Amino acid sequence: MSxxxxxxxxxxxxxxxAAAFPEGAQGHHELPAFPSGFDAQADELVTHYPVSKRxxxxxxxxxxxxxxxxxxxxxxxxxxxxxxxxxxxxxxxVTFYPMFREHPIGRxxxxxxxxxxxxxxxxxxxxxxxxxxxxxxxxxxxxxxxxPDKKYxxxxxxxxxxxxxxxVIMIDDDFHENVTTARADELLAKYTA
Amino acid sequence: xxxxxxxxxxxxxxxxxxxxxxDCYIKHGGYEDLKKALTMAPADIVAEVKTSQLRGRGGAxxxxxxxxxxxxxxxxxxxxxxxxxxDESEPGTFKDKQIIYKDPHQLLEGMxxxxxxxxxxLAYIYIRGEFTLGAKILEKAIQExxxxxxxxxxxxxxxxxLEIYIHRGAGAYICGExxxxxxSLEGKRAYPRIKPPYFPAVLxxxxxxxxxxxxxxxxxxxxxxxxxxxxxxxxxxxxNTGTRLLCVSGDVEKPGYYEFEVGALTxxxxxxxxxxxxxxxxxxxxxxxxxxxxxxLKAGERYKIKAKKADGTMEEKEIGLEDxxxxxxxxxxxxxxxxxxxxxxxxxxxxxxxxxxxxxTFYAHESCGxxxxxxxxxxxxxxxTDRLVSGEGQVNDTALLKNVxxxxxxxxxCAFGEACAWPVQSFxxxxxxxxxxxxxxxxxxxxxxxxxxxxxxxxxx
Numbered sequence: 001m002s003x004x005x006x007x008x009x010x011x012x013x014x015x016x017x018a019a020a021f022p023e024g025a026q027g028h029h030e031l032p033a034f035p036s037g038f039d040a041q042a043d044e045l046v047t048h049y050p051v052s053k054r055x056x057x058x059x060x061x062x063x064x065x066x067x068x069x070x071x072x073x074x075x076x077x078x079x080x081x082x083x084x085x086x087x088x089x090x091x092x093x094v095t096f097y098p099m100f101r102e103h104p105i106g107r108x109x110x111x112x113x114x115x116x117x118x119x120x121x122x123x124x125x126x127x128x129x130x131x132x133x134x135x136x137x138x139x140x141x142x143x144x145x146x147x148p149d150k151k152y153x154x155x156x157x158x159x160x161x162x163x164x165x166x167x168v169i170m171i172d173d174d175f176h177e178n179v180t181t182a183r184a185d186e187l188l189a190k191y192t193a
Numbered sequence: 194x195x196x197x198x199x200x201x202x203x204x205x206x207x208x209x210x211x212x213x214x215x216d217c218y219i220k221h222g223g224y225e226d227l228k229k230a231l232t233m234a235p236a237d238i239v240a241e242v243k244t245s246q247l248r249g250r251g252g253a254x255x256x257x258x259x260x261x262x263x264x265x266x267x268x269x270x271x272x273x274x275x276x277x278x279x280d281e282s283e284p285g286t287f288k289d290k291q292i293i294y295k296d297p298h299q300l301l302e303g304m305x306x307x308x309x310x311x312x313x314x315l316a317y318i319y320i321r322g323e324f325t326l327g328a329k330i331l332e333k334a335i336q337e338x339x340x341x342x343x344x345x346x347x348x349x350x351x352x353x354x355l356e357i358y359i360h361r362g363a364g365a366y367i368c369g370e371x372x373x374x375x376x377s378l379e380g381k382r383a384y385p386r387i388k389p390p391y392f393p394a395v396l397x398x399x400x401x402x403x404x405x406x407x408x409x410x411x412x413x414x415x416x417x418x419x420x421x422x423x424x425x426x427x428x429x430x431x432x433n434t435g436t437r438l439l440c441v442s443g444d445v446e447k448p449g450y451y452e453f454e455v456g457a458l459t460x461x462x463x464x465x466x467x468x469x470x471x472x473x474x475x476x477x478x479x480x481x482x483x484x485x486x487x488x489x490l491k492a493g494e495r496y497k498i499k500a501k502k503a504d505g506t507m508e509e510k511e512i513g514l515e516d517x518x519x520x521x522x523x524x525x526x527x528x529x530x531x532x533x534x535x536x537x538x539x540x541x542x543x544x545x546x547x548x549x550x551x552x553x554t555f556y557a558h559e560s561c562g563x564x565x566x567x568x569x570x571x572x573x574x575x576x577x578t579d580r581l582v583s584g585e586g587q588v589n590d591t592a593l594l595k596n597v598x599x600x601x602x603x604x605x606x607c608a609f610g611e612a613c614a615w616p617v618q619s620f621x622x623x624x625x626x627x628x629x630x631x632x633x634x635x636x637x638x639x640x641x642x643x644x645x646x647x648x649x650x651x652x653x654x
Contacts, residue, residue, distance in 0.1 A: 048358040050315070051399050055360075057380035062322070062361055083380075096382045096561075097363035099322045111323075115284045116485060116551045117442035117537055158366065158555055159284040159485075160323050163442035163535065164449045173325040 031074050038067060042082060053083045057093055061100055070104045098142075098157075106146045106153035108191050110134070111170040114156035117163035123156075126167050129181045130154045133188060151192075196458045196466065199428070201436045202412045203452045206295040213330055215337035218298040224343055226419045230306040231349045233418075236266070238310035242414065244422030246434045251278055251369070251407035252484060252533045253608075254521045257414075263394035264402045266312055271401040275313040276378065277304055279320040279327075279408050280362055280369040283484035284555060285535025288438035288450055289408035293320070293327040297334040301357070303411035305343060306418055308355050311404055315356055319374050322363040331359050366559035370607045371405040372397075373561065384563045385607035409438055409534075429455035433520035437531070439463065443538035444472045453519065460490075461515025464538065475540040479624075480514070482524055483532020485552050486612035488619035490514055492541075496527040529619075545624040546631045549616060550578035556613035564605040570597050571613045581631040588636050591628040595621045 042060055049055035060082065064075045071094050073087075080087045094100045112118075112127040130136075134152035136145035144155040162168040165177030169184075171191055179187070205211045205221055218224070230238055243258030264273055277300065281289040292300055300318075308316050320328050335357055338344040346354050365383050367373045372386035375398050390396060397403025413435055417425045426434045433455040442448045446469030453463075464470065464477065471477050477492040494514050502508050517523055524531045539548055557575035562568040577594050580586050587593075598617035601610045621628055 048360075052379060054380035055378055058361065058363055058377065062363070089380075092382055093363075093380075097322075097365050099364035114551075115555050116481075116548060117285055117448075119551050120443050120537075120539065120543070120548075157323075157364070158558055159282060161281045161287045161290045161321070163285050163287050163537070164440060166442060166448075170323065175326075 029073050029077075031078060032068055032072075035067065038063075046082070054085060054089070056083060057085070057090060058097070061090070061093060061097075065100060070101050072102075101142070101144070103140075104150070105144055106134075106136075106150050108152050109170075109172055110152060110154045111157040111160070112154070113158070113160050113162070113166070113168045115159035115163075118159075118166040118168055121166035123167040126169070126179060126181065126184060127154065127156055129184055130169075130188075133185065196453070196462055198452050199436050199454045199457070200452045201416050201428075202292065202299070202409065202438060203450070205299075206291055211295075213295065213297055213334070215298055215334065215341060218296075219341075223298055224302055224341075226415045227302050227305055227309075227343060228349055230309055230418045231351050231353070235310045235312060238306065238418065241417055241422035242310070245413075245417045245425040246422075246432060247410065247413050247417060247425070248433070248521060249407055250409035250413070250438070250534065252283060252486075252530075254531060257406065257410055260394065260406075261307075261311055261404060263392070264311065264404070269402055272315070273311055273313050274398045274401055274403045275304070275308050275311060275316040276371075276374065276398065276403060276405045277316070277318040277408060277411055278369065278371065278374060278405050279318050279324070280374060281408070281533075282321055282366045282369050283486065283533040283535055284552070285440060285442055285481060285484050285537040286533040287440045287442075288534055290324065290327065291438075291450055292408055292412060293324065294330060297330050298338070299412050299415065300331075300408055301334055301338055301344070303413065303415040304357065305338075305348065305355060307404070307406065307411055307414045308357075309348070309353055310414075313404070314354050317358050317360045317378060317398075319360050319362060319368065319378055321368070322361050325361075328359050328361050335359070365561070366555075367561040367607075367609060370609060373607065374405060375403060382561070384561055385609070387606050429457070430518075430520055433522055437519065437534055439519065439534050439536060441468050441536045441538065443536075444475070444540035444543070445538050446470055446472055456518040456520030456523065458519060459515060460517045460519060461513075463519060463536070464515070468538075471538065471540050473540075475542060477514075477538065478541045478543055479539045479545065479548075481535075481537040481539075481616075482517075482519075483530045484535040485537065485555065486615055487524075487532045488529040488615045489623060490517075490527065490529055491623045494527075494623075498523060498526040544582075545620055545627045546578060546581050549620040550575070550582045552616045553578045553613075556609075556616075560609060560613065564610065566601045566604045567610045567613065570601040573597050574613070574617050581628065584631075584634050584638075586632040586635055588632055590632040591621055591625060594628070 045059040046053055046056045060079045076087050076090045080090045110130050112123055131145050131154045134147050134154055136147045136154050139145040144153050146153045162177055167179050169176050169179050239261050247257040248254045249257055348355055360378055362368045368377045368383045370385045371393055373383035377383040393403040393405055428435050436452050437455045439451045480490050481487050495511050497511050499507050499509050521531045553575040557571045560567050560571040574597050577590050594617055598614040602614035
């Protein structure tokens with residue numbers, strides 16, 4: 001017999017993964033399947049830093065992002081584990097360094113240089129042109145505009161050290177110099193093909 | 194007649210058939226200077242570098258020999274590390290990229306010699322994250338150099354051991370600041386360290402003595418060993434020795450990278466003879482001579498500088514903008530700096546408020562956020578120029594901008610404070626009318642509307 005003044009707590013609401021990650025990031029915390037050699041590659045990178053494993057944080061973040069497209073909580077936990085650090089030591093790098101991102105973006109990543117020499121050569125109009133051509137939605141909090149079909153992401157980046165051939169863009173890892181709007185269309189066709 | 198380039202570092206990069214593989218490099222005399230260096234005593238190499246009067250090419254122009262000399266091999270008991278700063282991110286600068294992408298072994302050779310001279314056994318090349326291909330090129334170059342015994346155990350058949358690894362940054366400008374770079378290499382946020390006590394030569398990477406040198410500086414080491422410090426010191430001018438890689442961008446007919454003896458040509462010759470003049474035959478308005486942090490120079494300005502006469506005595510003389518020789522000391526004397534060698538040219542059609550707004554946006558984005566004056570001030574300066582550009586300025590904005598900038602410089606842990614304050618201080622002072630006119634725009638429009646409104650009311654009565 002229960003005491004009359006016992007308060008029975010209401011049942012806790014069930015939180016599904018879908019509700020916790022409304023943007024479709026279910027499985028965010030689960031380790032993805034590693035391509036063969038991934039672990040060995042990570043271990044090899046750690047050997048570059050015989051004095052302190054922690055130095056391998058940035059290389060492992062690059063490796064993770066290049067393999068899986070973005071840095072998930074699972075990635076942060078895995079890297080922290082590998083380097084015997086706390087996850088916060090890795091998360092604080094992801095939020096500090098502009099190249100790392102916590103969410104997936106478009107398959108083709110277009111970076112347009114925004115800084116002075118490129119701006120003088122028309123990079124603002126060029127960035128607009130790319131966003132229109134790729135049909136990107138409003139930029140996110142980090143300025144990355146992604147098309148609804150997740151095919152393209154367009155963003156402004158700061159000086160990428162090719163000012164003599166402005167305006168300069170990067171598509172994925174490739175530099176393209178003296179990019180006119182006509183050249184932009186050619187490049188888009190090439191990367192889409 | 195344009196002044197001829199003196200290509201020491203860029204000697205081969207654009208030569209037909211010159212490739213990035215080690216065989217091509219060796220065919221062009223590569224690694225001979227390393228072999229020579231290995232026969233010398235490390236202290237003698239350091240002495241040659243001191244004799245050469247080489248100044249760092251990253252931005253500050255600090256004496257390389259002195260930097261190396263801070264570490265006393267007789268007293269030091271810790272390992273010494275060397276880091277090549279290949280984080281080239283100063284707006285307007287693209288010289289190191291040419292070396293990394295087109296002549297990687299020249300950098301490696303210079304770096305190996307510098308490591309040998311300073312008894313370094315572990316070194317890193319900190320390369321900016323966007324140079325993905327550059328990092329791959331350097332990785333391959335390291336493997337090739339290892340295969341030929343120029344790196345690894347027993348460098349060049351001697352007992353000297355050296356490992357060099359590539360470390361990629363991830364898009365943060367502050368990593369170019371040497372103590373920020375060291376923090377980043379330790380796997381942390383790139384928050385610059387306070388000096389004292391954290392001088393890299395004393396408490397650098399892993400709290401050990403560390404040398405951080407720019408890509409171009411390290412390439413110069415190879416040439417100093419090749420020709421000897423005294424011969425190197427004859428190139429250029431006293432205290433401004435060697436060659437300089439100049440990167441020209443903006444409103445000129447022929448932007449690009451060039452290499453000249455330091456001070457061999459004037460700013461006017463560089464613009465008009467080398468770069469074919471201002472684009473479209475327009476007139477020059479302003480020029481940033483050493484990366485976006487350097488104070489702007491205005492067309493038509495006159496400067497009083499002290500110069501050495503032929504008989505060795507000093508005289509004060511007045512020169513114009515176009516007469517400025519492109520060397521460290523004169524650019525400092527006219528109130529700017531040679532910096533990183535990035536020259537950005539703006540023609541008469543450019544709105545200086547917009548140009549400064551662009552620069553302010555850069556610094557607001559790149560402040561690491563550690564020191565309050567810089568974190569807040571860089572953002573305020575961006576917000577003020579943004580509202581000036583969009584016509585929403587307030588009448589005292591010119592003075593406010595200057596005031597914010599004056600309260601950043603000298604009040605931060607690292608030189609980023611100066612880097613973001615100097616453009617504002619110089620633009621606002623030199624182009625005050627333009628800033629004032631933007632600042633008045635909103636008030637004038639409101640006054641006009643109100644006068645017209647009053648007139649209409651009167652008419653109605």
